[in-house]
Amino acid sequence: MSVTVREPTTGTPSRQPVKTYRPELQGLRALAVLMVVVYHVWLGRVSGGVDIFLLVSAFLLTGSFVRKVEGGKPLHLVKYWLHLFKRLLPGVVVVLLAILVATALLLPRTQWEEVFSQTWASLFYFQNWELAASSVDYYATDHSAASPLQHFWSLSIQGQVFILWPLLFAGSAVVSRFLKTRFRTVLTVVFSTLFAASLAFSAWETATNQTFAYFDTRTRLWEFALGSLLALTLPYLNFNRVLRVILGWVGFVGMLSCGIVLQVEAEFPGYIALWPLLSAACIMVAGQSGSRFGVDRVLTFKPLVRMGDNSYALYLWHWPLLVFWLVYSEQSAAGFMDGAVLIGVSILLAILTTRLVETPVRSWTWASTRRHRMGIVVAVSVALVAAPLSGWQYQVNAEEQAVASQSSEDNPGAAALEPGFEYLGTPDAALKPLISNMGGEWADYDGECKGIWEPTNPVLESCDYMGNPDTATRTIVALGDSHTQQWMSAMGPVARANNWLVILIHKPGCRYAAPTPESTPECNEFNEASKAYVMERTPDAVFTVATRTEHSSPEETLVEGYEEGVQGFLDAGISVVGIRDNPRFEFPMPECLETNGVDSPECNLPRSQVLAEESPLVALGASMPKVGTMDMSDKFCIDDICPGAIGNVYVYMDLDHLTQSYLETMLDDFGARFGQATGWASVAKIPVP
Structure with missing residues (x-):
């Protein structure tokens, strides 16, 4: 491809000589x-x-x-x-x-x-x-x-x-x-x-x-x-x-x-x-x-x-x-x-x-x-x-596929916490998921919101659904930040098994509550828009994370403005479920386990260091009995220890987010507790995949 153009010979347009090399430009660079x-x-x-x-x-x-x-x-x-x-x-x-x-x-x-x-x-x-x-x-x-x-x-x-x-x-x-x-x-x-x-x-x-x-x-x-x-x-x-x-x-x-x-x-x-x-x-x-x-x-x-x-x-x-x-x-x-x-x-x-x-x-x-x-x-x-890059990627992908093909006996996860559990898997089975694939440990959605569930307010930029919008018998709207989003790995399979529809409206770093001076203006605006979205569509239930934990600290509080934020839903006859936040750490848990070993004390911290002795949900249940509460901390902490891996499965994908692989090993228990919190008695049992 070439283009040739000859300029008219009407004299040079330049009033200075053209210099193809200017050493001061090299000095400038x-x-x-x-x-x-x-x-x-x-x-x-x-x-x-x-x-x-x-x-x-x-x-x-x-x-x-x-x-x-x-x-x-x-x-x-x-x-x-x-x-x-x-x-x-x-x-x-x-x-x-x-x-x-x-x-x-x-x-x-x-x-x-x-x-x-x-x-x-x-x-x-x-x-x-x-x-x-x-x-x-x-x-x-x-x-x-x-x-x-x-x-x-x-x-x-x-x-x-x-x-x-x-x-x-x-x-x-x-x-x-x-x-x-x-x-x-x-x-x-x-x-x-x-x-x-x-x-x-x-x-x-x-x-x-x-x-x-x-x-x-x-x-x-x-x-x-x-x-x-x-x-x-x-x-x-x-x-x-x-x-x-x-x-x-x-x-x-x-x-x-x-x-x-x-x-x-x-x-x-x-x-x-x-x-x-x-x-x-x-x-x-x-x-x-x-x-x-x-x-x-x-x-x-x-x-x-x-x-x-x-x-x-x-x-x-x-x-x-x-x-x-x-x-x-x-x-x-x-x-x-x-x-x-x-x-x-x-x-x-x-x-x-x-x-x-x-x-x-x-x-x-x-x-x-x-x-x-x-x-x-x-x-x-x-x-x-x-x-070399392709070869290295191929090797890592092969390892990931090998781990993915392991059976539930190799990686029982939360099932290992059941009374009388006996490990029947391969003795040298690898931890699941492979640590190089942690980025893929978020929930899989069925698509972006559409129809009546598609937000009209541009503030609500992220809206995804799980389930069948056309045939669903119940609808749940999940609101909040990434700690709400992580639970979709459990909520999604439960919803599909029960023919429910789950809508996720979330904003990273913005936990759902009524607007407060402590929150950013963007978060307050998002939560106001989220509340309006729910009130306009009146789903059967709203799912939120109701407490907030701190990194490597037993301090745990009810989300500021939470009670005011959900009161309108309750008044409208919408069930509200508030789940307890999970422990947080000051270090990436998978990297700690990889470096120090699964049983190392550096990674398996005492419960007293990362979780409050009594959940703020207890006080919430007393002051707002209509709010259904869920405390899944017994699935993260065993006796007095909160380990990074349970049942040969990584519990956390980073400092404070739960892996999809682990959440999928507790679906039946999650579904039963969610049904109890909402009062929906008949919740289908879901076997561990």
């Missing part, structure tokens, strides 16, 4: 990546340096393509893309392979699936979308360490733009030829429109869903568009030396101060990101001032320029080294000395990767002369990661 590294390692904050990197990339990319088109050269897009990824992938491959090795050695199996999916996403440049999806997933925060691949989000956006921008150049060249208009004019219109649209969308999405917006390609396009507009207009800017010196230092100070003054990770990428980008733009406009007082004297300092040559590899290495060091040292942040060592090792690995991998591949004549040869290099690079 080095400064930007050093800001990223220093802020990550020592300050635990985001600097805005990544945004500057994106700006400079678009600036250089645009200048290169404009020179091609104005020189009448074909674009050869396919060749460009192959050459680009031939240059980018070798360093990525080295770092990804190192991350896989470190994952196997240092990370718990609970994080393997995340690393698998994010490695694929990083390799194929869609890691930002992978993170965008998990950033709005409350349960993604249950991991004990940040992802060692998290920093690939910006590289993924950059890779996507490196595919999109050449298409815009090619399309603009065709339009330019058709309209007999200058190529730069068409590009200016295209990128101005893209800049305005993306910036407006970025400001809106950042205000409404900042965690998703941070990784959204669409919210970052304006940053690239600004770099392209700068490349198009810079030849027409001719400031005097004094003004360029002033611009350079203003940009330098603004760039360095951004991450200190702004909480970048909480406010970007909306219009606030103009701060670091306009600062960098000032430096780029200042260019080579020719003054000994200009900021370019700093940016062209040879060690800094050489650092710019290694900036890509430095960005690749610094984050996984930091994450794995924190995991190994069991720290939440690096100190001054170990942080300095981390930065030093990152720089060393960056230099080695550039010299031994990136530069040889980039300058390899054989691979650069033919498109199919470049394609071979790209394919081999991908295969070097895909092959």
Whole structure:
């Protein structure tokens, strides 16, 4: 695919000579990546340096393509893309392979699936979308360490733009030829429109869903568009030396101060990101001032320029080294000395990767002369990661299938608590579920709410059902947070066996109750909307978690505002069931058991440390006798111990959420107690699967 357009020979549009190499830009890139590294390692904050990197990339990319088109050269897009990824992938491959090795050695199996999916996403440049999806997933925060691949989000956006921008150049060249208009004019219109649209969308999405917006390609396009507009207009800017010196230092100070003054990770990428980008733009406009007082004297300092040559590899290495060091040292942040060592090792690995991998591949004549040869290099690079990753995933999946095929005798779960129980399973049967599959231990729904059960209030974003809406004889609406959601693994099978319909309306971190000053405005609004939803549809029963436990503490209280929150349901003749909260821990239980053993005292804590001696449900039952209560704590705590595994089944999938595998071993007991709490006498018995 190639496009050739010859510009009219009406004189050069530039009032400054075109410079294809500007050492101050390499210094700027080095400064930007050093800001990223220093802020990550020592300050635990985001600097805005990544945004500057994106700006400079678009600036250089645009200048290169404009020179091609104005020189009448074909674009050869396919060749460009192959050459680009031939240059980018070798360093990525080295770092990804190192991350896989470190994952196997240092990370718990609970994080393997995340690393698998994010490695694929990083390799194929869609890691930002992978993170965008998990950033709005409350349960993604249950991991004990940040992802060692998290920093690939910006590289993924950059890779996507490196595919999109050449298409815009090619399309603009065709339009330019058709309209007999200058190529730069068409590009200016295209990128101005893209800049305005993306910036407006970025400001809106950042205000409404900042965690998703941070990784959204669409919210970052304006940053690239600004770099392209700068490349198009810079030849027409001719400031005097004094003004360029002033611009350079203003940009330098603004760039360095951004991450200190702004909480970048909480406010970007909306219009606030103009701060670091306009600062960098000032430096780029200042260019080579020719003054000994200009900021370019700093940016062209040879060690800094050489650092710019290694900036890509430095960005690749610094984050996984930091994450794995924190995991190994069991720290939440690096100190001054170990942080300095981390930065030093990152720089060393960056230099080695550039010299031994990136530069040889980039300058390899054989691979650069033919498109199919470049394609071979790209394919081999991908295969070097895909092959071991696929093999590892296959092995883990085979283990998961083997565990899933074990019988109920191998993994009796709660059945092991029955009087006279005798274990008849295989002596060496594995704990269920496999620890690497904990992410799949949430309930399976039959679909999203539809018909009369579909919420009309946009505040109720999450609504799922279990059962048959068309034939159900009773309807139960479950309200609350993830601790309500976890019980759907038991409620769902019970509902299906009894031909009931269960509707789950939930919001992570928002337990159902009447609005209180202690709750966030968003939670109060959600609970008000949940109450209105129930009152409009009048189901047969409402299911909630009525108490709140604390991590590794016997403190347990009735949910603030609970009584007021359910009174309206009772007045409307709707049954209310409040279940007791389960114990919570300060550590991920599966990882504790994997590290210390199933019978270790570090994981099997005394009941007195994690659960109150008397449930607040006792007082609730006395004050509101119409509320049915359920206390399942006898299924989590045996005598005076609350173990992490019972009957060869993990009880908890993380710090405080129950596994689907364990809940499915207590269905009959759960159904009987729910029937007693509602007064629904005939509840079908459900055998253990």
